[in-house]
Amino acid sequence: MIPSILYFSPLLASWKTQFHTALCMYGQTVEWKAIQSIDQSPTFAIVLLAEKDIKASDWPLLASRRTIVIVDEWSLDNSVKWIQKGAINCFARDDEHLTAWLISEISGLTVNRSHQAEDDMLQIIIDAIPAPLFFKDHLHIYRGCNTAFCQFLELSREEIIGHSVYDIAPKPLADTYYKADCQLLAEGGTQRYEAEVQLGDGSIHEIEFNKAVFTNSNGQAIGQVGVMLDVTERNQLISQLDKATRTDPLTGTSNRREFNLIIQDEFEKRKHSEQRLSLMTLDVDFFKKINDKFGHGGGDQALQLIAKWLQSQLRSSDSLFRVGGEEFYILMRDTNIQNAFEMAERLCKGMATHIFSIDQKPVHITLSAGVIELDPTTELESILDMVDKALYEAKSDGRNCVRPVYL
Numbered sequence: 001m002i003p004s005i006l007y008f009s010p011l012l013a014s015w016k017t018q019f020h021t022a023l024c025m026y027g028q029t030v031e032w033k034a035i036q037s038i039d040q041s042p043t044f045a046i047v048l049l050a051e052k053d054i055k056a057s058d059w060p061l062l063a064s065r066r067t068i069v070i071v072d073e074w075s076l077d078n079s080v081k082w083i084q085k086g087a088i089n090c091f092a093r094d095d096e097h098l099t100a101w102l103i104s105e106i107s108g109l110t111v112n113r114s115h116q117a118e119d120d121m122l123q124i125i126i127d128a129i130p131a132p133l134f135f136k137d138h139l140h141i142y143r144g145c146n147t148a149f150c151q152f153l154e155l156s157r158e159e160i161i162g163h164s165v166y167d168i169a170p171k172p173l174a175d176t177y178y179k180a181d182c183q184l185l186a187e188g189g190t191q192r193y194e195a196e197v198q199l200g201d202g203s204i205h206e207i208e209f210n211k212a213v214f215t216n217s218n219g220q221a222i223g224q225v226g227v228m229l230d231v232t233e234r235n236q237l238i239s240q241l242d243k244a245t246r247t248d249p250l251t252g253t254s255n256r257r258e259f260n261l262i263i264q265d266e267f268e269k270r271k272h273s274e275q276r277l278s279l280m281t282l283d284v285d286f287f288k289k290i291n292d293k294f295g296h297g298g299g300d301q302a303l304q305l306i307a308k309w310l311q312s313q314l315r316s317s318d319s320l321f322r323v324g325g326e327e328f329y330i331l332m333r334d335t336n337i338q339n340a341f342e343m344a345e346r347l348c349k350g351m352a353t354h355i356f357s358i359d360q361k362p363v364h365i366t367l368s369a370g371v372i373e374l375d376p377t378t379e380l381e382s383i384l385d386m387v388d389k390a391l392y393e394a395k396s397d398g399r400n401c402v403r404p405v406y407l
């Protein structure tokens, strides 16, 4: 006869002997295995835990095993408390009823098959649903799932049903699901959230969970049902789309939309920090002539070369934006007006002496610029107006020069 395995926690090491003898007397062959915590036992196993050995991290797994809690002094209140946490029974150390109860458990006399037909019908129905679907009881133990859910996790139904989420997911992910489950059961109703799920091949997918609590006829929450939608691709598309709406497709730099978002944010931060912030507006001089000489394609190429060159001149804390046809902004963090002015001069001089090549022909390009420091006591709109005017001043003063705004 194959011995039944009984798992026990450290404080029950010597205590178990009396039960071993009693069980043998009634013809039960058992094997005892010591465990330090409940996760070292397989699901469905009979696990005997001394109350003092149980840690809070063991609680989510109590119901996925046939857990018996052994207490020093039995009380109805305490016993019910453990049963509500998922244990199937609670006995005092010296309670001989435990022997009879263990014999019944080991013999499998408690299995109730009266609802088998309904269960089979429910399984057929949920298997027809293409999205992964599962349901858990109020103790967070999986009580059912459809074929799509098994395929999704690459686990068999046996590896899921009766298990706690801590049995089938890595601990950090299981913590997330467990927390969400607790919240849903406490609040009732429905819940929708996104979380990562690790598949059988180790890949991580972003999943939208749509869950709902179900109740018994008294309105008491007895479990939850969840449907999973794989939104990994959808989220990737959203983030690509979001990036595209903030990027200038010609030069790859950030565009005006991104500038509007960033400048608001940086300006708000500036109001609560001593870190200086400056803005440079740049416009390519006589750009129309480049288009006229090289065609629109040549002009596009020039804009790409200009953006690349500007980017190569910046510090990692500066941000470049293409905000119009041949107009660029540079946001300079940690920079006062003096430093911003020097930097603008350096860029204009550098651009004027740099020789670009379009269609193998050398091209000279110059820039006009305005600079301003973002004073937190001035309205952002007026700052942007003033720096634009400074740029027009640079244009009307002959181009290829910088005009600073001193507030």
Ligand SMILES: Nc1nc2c(ncn2[C@@H]2O[C@H](COP(=O)(O)OP(=O)(O)OP(=O)(O)O)[C@@H](O)[C@H]2O)c(=O)[nH]1
Pocket (backbone or CB within 6 Å): 250, 283, 284, 285, 286, 287, 288, 289, 291, 295, 296, 297, 298, 299, 300, 303, 324, 325, 326, 395, 399
């Ligand atoms: N190739 C190309 N040209 C563009 C693009 N956007 C704007 N332009 C051109 O840039 C030129 C800008 O001309 P203007 O505003 O008159 O300015 P400018 O010729 O640079 O002269 P100033 O700014 O006064 O020095 C126009 O001819 C636009 O068609 C673009 O994406 N690609």
